[in-house]
Amino acid sequence: MKKLESAFEHMLFASRWLMAPVYFGLILALVVLLVKFGKEVWFLFSHIMSATGSEMIIGVLSLVDIALIMSLLIIIMFSGYENFVSKMEDLHSHADRPEWMGHIGFSDQKIKLIGSIVAISGIELLKAFLNVDNVSDRHLAWMVGIHVTFLVSGVLYALMDRLQGKGH
Template identity: 80%
Template sequence: MKQFERSFEHLLFSSRWLMAPVYLGLVLAMVVLLVKFAKEVLYLLSHILTASGAEMIIGVLSLVDIALIMNLLIIIMFSGYENFVSKMEDLHNHQDRPDWMGHIGFADLKIKLIGSIVAISGIELLKGFMNVGNLDDRELAWMIGIHVTFIFSGLLYAVMDRLQRGGGDGH
């Protein structure tokens, strides 16, 4: 029976590698976002003389939105892989290794995720305000409601996380 238990535990431990293709999929999602980013830049450049200021601002906000999502994907890939699959031992002394890499735990990852979602939602809301003539009151109300929900959820999670950690000075 002890041999079965050890084998089962080894199988469970090895199953973490099932997440590796998921992280590879996130890399592919970044490639898709990079293509979308390039398309948006080309559009902005081709309309630089004819677009209104509001259209340019919305275009730039779209670029910022894509950049935030890509940054979020990097954080999720690096910290998720290191927390749940395997340590990136060979990269510990790499000159370009981000300082936060290897130090973000699951709770920190969730806080960063919620913060990024709030930022992305805020950018979408700002784009909506810049394009308010094309939105009805109901659409705008939904955008505001969703954004406020994200903010409230983020604040609530941060408070719960702080209470769980004992409200120490290090956070």
Template identity: 70%
Template sequence: MSNDSVAKPRGAVKHFESGFEHFLFASRWLMAPIYLGLVVAMGVLLMKFGKEIWHLVTHVTSMDEGQVIVGVLTLVDVSLLMNLLIIIMFSGYENFVSKMEDLHAHADRPDWMGSIGFSDLKIKLIGSMVAISGIELLKAFMNVDILTDRHLAWLVGIHVTFLLSGLIFAIMEKLQGGEH
């Protein structure tokens, strides 16, 4: 058997392998519509924010202090969620789809953009979940008179679960040598 007959099958396998790897690499673009969907979700949240701010402004004189605080906490909640979506969209797109090379010199480009890795994203995600669940818990405590003990217990349990998860994530990152 000559070397030429052995080289041809290896070349075909290498060609197939290269094509398959390019196909896998190109499949990352399937994530692009997901990020577009998150932009649409931000539009929905913006409408929710507008509805809540309108309700606060038009009913402020008839609301008690607790209702105003719950309304403002709802605005903060929506704001935190939208901030989280921006972090997920930008860092997810840059980490998994494509670098935003044309925007590196943009004056409004956030400093963190392009520097948040998957590990950082997990920590920011769990931190945001703890903050959001904390706000929901605070809103519940403002309406403690209309909620059951069981409902409050669930809210506290969920918040504690997020908090413990965040601590475990942070400890795991520290043990792996992360700088967080």
């Protein structure tokens, strides 16, 4: 029975590698977002003379939005891989290794995730307010409600983290 238990535990431990294709998929998502970013930059520069100020601001906010999402994906990929799959030991001495890499736990990852979601939601809300003539009141109300929900959730996550004694 002990051998069966040991074999099961080894299989369970090895199953963490089933997450590796997920992280590879996130790399592909980064490529897709990079293409989208390039398309947005091209659009901004091709309409630089004809676009209004608010259209330019919305375009720049779209770029910021994509950059935030890409940064969030990097954090999720690095910290998720290191927390759940394998340590990146060969990269500890790499000159470009981010200082936070290897130090973000699951709790920190959740806080960063909700913080990024709130920021992304705020940017989308700001874009809607700048384009208020083309957005229905009902749609805008839903956006505000969802943003407030994300905001309250973020505060509650941070509060729970602090109450557990993990807050910095």
